[in-house]
Amino acid sequence: MSKTNAPLKIGLIGAGGIVRGAHLNPGWTAVPNAEIVAVADISLKTAEALAKDFKIPNAYEDFNKLLEHDEIDAVDICTPNRVHTPAVLAALAAGKHVMCEKPLAVTTEEVKQMAAAAEKSGKILMTAQHQRFSAISTAIKRWVDAGNLGDVYHTRVHAVRRNLLPISVGFIVKELSGGGPCMDIGVHALDLAMHMMGHPRPTRVTGTSKVNFAKGDVIPGAWGEWDREKFSVEDFAAGFVHFENGATMVLEASWLQHQKEVEDMSSRMYGTKGSVTWPSGEFSTAINRVNLDGVIQPVQGLRPAHTEEIFAFARAITEGLSSPVPVSQTLSVIGILEGLMQSSVEGREVTLSL
Numbered sequence: 001m002s003k004t005n006a007p008l009k010i011g012l013i014g015a016g017g018i019v020r021g022a023h024l025n026p027g028w029t030a031v032p033n034a035e036i037v038a039v040a041d042i043s044l045k046t047a048e049a050l051a052k053d054f055k056i057p058n059a060y061e062d063f064n065k066l067l068e069h070d071e072i073d074a075v076d077i078c079t080p081n082r083v084h085t086p087a088v089l090a091a092l093a094a095g096k097h098v099m100c101e102k103p104l105a106v107t108t109e110e111v112k113q114m115a116a117a118a119e120k121s122g123k124i125l126m127t128a129q130h131q132r133f134s135a136i137s138t139a140i141k142r143w144v145d146a147g148n149l150g151d152v153y154h155t156r157v158h159a160v161r162r163n164l165l166p167i168s169v170g171f172i173v174k175e176l177s178g179g180g181p182c183m184d185i186g187v188h189a190l191d192l193a194m195h196m197m198g199h200p201r202p203t204r205v206t207g208t209s210k211v212n213f214a215k216g217d218v219i220p221g222a223w224g225e226w227d228r229e230k231f232s233v234e235d236f237a238a239g240f241v242h243f244e245n246g247a248t249m250v251l252e253a254s255w256l257q258h259q260k261e262v263e264d265m266s267s268r269m270y271g272t273k274g275s276v277t278w279p280s281g282e283f284s285t286a287i288n289r290v291n292l293d294g295v296i297q298p299v300q301g302l303r304p305a306h307t308e309e310i311f312a313f314a315r316a317i318t319e320g321l322s323s324p325v326p327v328s329q330t331l332s333v334i335g336i337l338e339g340l341m342q343s344s345v346e347g348r349e350v351t352l353s354l
């Protein structure tokens, strides 16, 4: 791929909460050479409202119309999870670079289809895992890559909330979301932990997934009422993962449960030389039989994580770089979540062949 200084023409597919809240503000609007040419949303009203607010010249109901714009270089896909695969495949077939919100897909079969399509098109396919781009994640990743942990033998991953259940059907109806908190927030913490660990190959997983509170009235939702009839995903899941290099991981994800913290989105990696906790940056080690604790400071001067993520995508296109979040890494993440769910259904450990 070669370097280009031409303006980047962008199309947005899906015009809901994350586009408005994070991808445009500052997001794409901060990228100097980017121009948003069109937006598509299955609700034309929603597409037109975004177009009006952000002065986007074209709004469509059908994303295929947007993809007919030859001048569009890249699309940013922010539809509900189950619409990611058709939108990504259509965009790659139309010769566009693609950034797609997490989870890229909800099955490994679909991730593999996307990988093949990206390979065939020669275009960039990036999963929008914005947590990798935050100031603290960047600082911790540098510290880990400098060898401060030694060999990581275990990681603890939490994506657990007290009562933050997203009420939109796109999150709680399985046909649209493909899963509950695992696919919504577990995927963030898991992707980041894998990124920090250097993406060891997962080999086996065991897990459980349950609906403990979402069908009842015990825990009030801080984001309002959800449709309890339509709710068809888990509200809690936990898993245990083995990696090829001997490391292990324990993972918990939930939207509703009795706990003091409104949200505990964190991970801790244990290595032979030290441990580190994300996102606090706290680390612990021992030198010459003396315990030592400290705190890693966030990298200064970075933009918000979503904006850094968008800059990384834009830079990869204009400078001819490879995908900042490659689909091969996403395959492992989705493989773990898929295996966890399969293990829960079948009541046994699942061997992964990723």
Ligand SMILES: NC(=O)c1ccc[n+]([C@@H]2O[C@H](COP(=O)([O-])OP(=O)(O)OC[C@H]3O[C@@H](n4cnc5c(N)ncnc54)[C@H](O)[C@@H]3O)[C@@H](O)[C@H]2O)c1
Binding pocket: 013, 014, 015, 016, 017, 018, 019, 040, 041, 042, 043, 046, 061, 063, 078, 079, 080, 081, 083, 101, 102, 103, 128, 130, 168, 170, 184
């Ligand atoms: N990275 C993050 O922090 C983060 C946060 C929230 C959501 N997300 C992800 O972003 C995606 C969207 O979430 P959201 O919160 O914006 O949801 P949302 O429900 O607010 O918006 C989704 C939009 O997609 C539109 N849509 C549905 N089907 C479509 C289709 N076939 N073609 C075009 N548009 C279609 C809907 O009409 C809606 O406007 C999800 O995959 C979610 O997991 C990521």
